């Protein structure tokens with residue numbers, strides 16, 4: 531544990547407060563009925579300063595057999611989705627970290643925790659959550675495959691994260707695609723090779739075709755049904771309006787805005803964005819093998835990522851995948867219209 535500003539700052543975990551000591555400790559809870567019975571999860575404060583808050587998450591396997599946990603359900607050093615729930619004094623703290631689109635192999639990846647072993651990760655929470663206000667922060671795991679204990683941190687002053695530093699880019703190249711008529715999207719490339727830039731220009735054009743096709747399809751099917759039913763479920767005026775608004779906003783992005791495309795060769799994912807970092811899409815190594823169009827294509831992935839931006843409706847990643855998305859449409863249409871993969875797959879289904 532490391533505290534750089536003792537006294538300026540106080541962090542503690544619920545129930546384990548030692549007077550006079552720099553707070554440290556862990557709060558353990560047995561996994562609940564939904565989780566593997568032999569896994570016990572703990573949270574521990576590793577480092578707390580006015581600029582960082584690092585909590586260590588541990589899932590310990592106390593059984594005599596290895597346990598496989600879906601990797602998506604485990605927190606990572608930087609969250610790749612909303613696997614955690616963070617509240618300050620009972621109010622949800624918005625996740626502002628990466629939302630990624632996984633390559634196919636990662637959707638079904640499992641992390642093996644050996645018998646008697648543990649999965650441990652140090653989470654830099656100030657990078658992904660706004661902790662700038664003092665209060666009592668409660669951290670819990672929300673993933674469905676694993677239940678957990680919870681961590682509590684009380685701060686007497688705010689913590690300034692370093693999320694802004696993560697987003698700095700270098701080597702920016704600007705280009706623009708002229709569309710027939712007046713408007714033109716402006717593209718800025720960072721760290722993309724000329725081949726990657728060429729593929730992205732094509733993908734942006736194809737994504738715009740997807741978005742405009744989705745808009746006109748919806749305009750002609752105002753009672754839903756058909757492909758709408760498959761991907762967004764039962765019709766309701768509010769949900770239908772949400773879908774229409776989403777594709778109108780994405781069309782606007784791909785027609786009138788400046789889109790930043792950042793090639794991140796260090797990332798294994800297809801792509802990721804930060805919801806509040808509008809019109810900036812990061813492409814990982816998993817992006818380039820995808821087909822130009824069709825299911826989970828380069829063009830469709832741009833639709834998926836663009837749907838995450840708050841200005842475009844702020845969709846989340848409730849589930850990934852074709853079968854999973856269709857199931858979501860049947861069982862929870864409110865989430866289906868808010869699910870980035872469903873928005874992508876609806877657009878791709880019209881191709």
Ligand SMILES: [Zn+2]
Pocket residue numbers: 629630631834835838846847870871
């Ligand atoms: Zn996503």
